[in-house]
Amino acid sequence: MLNYIWMGMILISVVVGTFTGRIDQVTQAAIDMAKLSVEIAIGLVGIMALWLGIMKIAEASGLIRIIAKLLRPITIRLFPDVPDDHPAIGSIVLNMSANMLGLGNAATPLGLKAMEELQELNPDKKTASNAMVMFLAINTSSVQLILPATVVALMGVVSADIFITTILATLCSTIAAIVIVKVLENTKWFRLTPAPEDGAGDEASAPVEQGEGDER
Incomplete structure (x- = not known):
């Protein structure tokens, strides 16, 4: 999702910069921010x-x-x-x-x-x-x-x-x-909701075996 957001921001800036005649400022801003990011990263090392x-x-x-x-x-x-x-x-x-x-x-x-x-x-x-x-x-x-x-x-x-x-x-x-x-x-x-455990729902559907106590 972040990739799409960043790509959208880049495309919008390029399109707006082109139609407003400020594409050179967009390019210069990208270069300046890239330089600043490197300076901050090195300073934090x-x-x-x-x-x-x-x-x-x-x-x-x-x-x-x-x-x-x-x-x-x-x-x-x-x-x-x-x-x-x-x-x-x-x-x-x-x-x-x-x-x-x-x-x-x-x-x-x-x-x-x-x-x-x-x-x-x-x-x-x-x-x-x-x-x-x-x-x-x-x-x-x-x-x-x-x-x-x-x-x-x-x-x-x-x-x-x-x-x-x-x-x-x-x-x-x-x-x-x-x-x-x-x-x-x-x-x-x-x-x-708790995830069903393996075999948890089988007991209710399993047939009840007739035990000795069921005989009449």
Whole structure:
């Protein structure tokens, strides 16, 4: 879907630029934005490499398992369908930690890994489970304890004026996301029907064998 959206935007810009006589400005804007994207990406390499390395050390040292145990009272309520010892919990904790530290790009592969592990627990592979929806909502509206690395790279200097407001705004958005997911997953329009288990419906249709007690 995103491919079609991007292609549509490109075609519309080219068509409008052609009819308005500004196709040269469209071309120049494309070149300028390509140059800017490379500059931003290179500027983030050092920050991303540092925090990705820290996350890998934390995972290998067992720190993530300790954090998962500390967060167990929260995770069992947010993800009741996920077993406590499932690898998905560790990936979710890693993703949430990276987001709270402002490492959105570092959180992306961790989020994909968590989704893959949640999909293994999903009984209906064609429909997102409640745990997957909850994780996506939290991932999208994550609390920011540290300003995102992209903001730091673009601003150069972190302003103290937006530090507290960023925490409060993202805290409110996360609470709102969790409440909305919990409310919607219990409504009849969004409630998931459990997938039928193999052979579950065979017992009702199977003929009842006549036992010794049926003889008269």
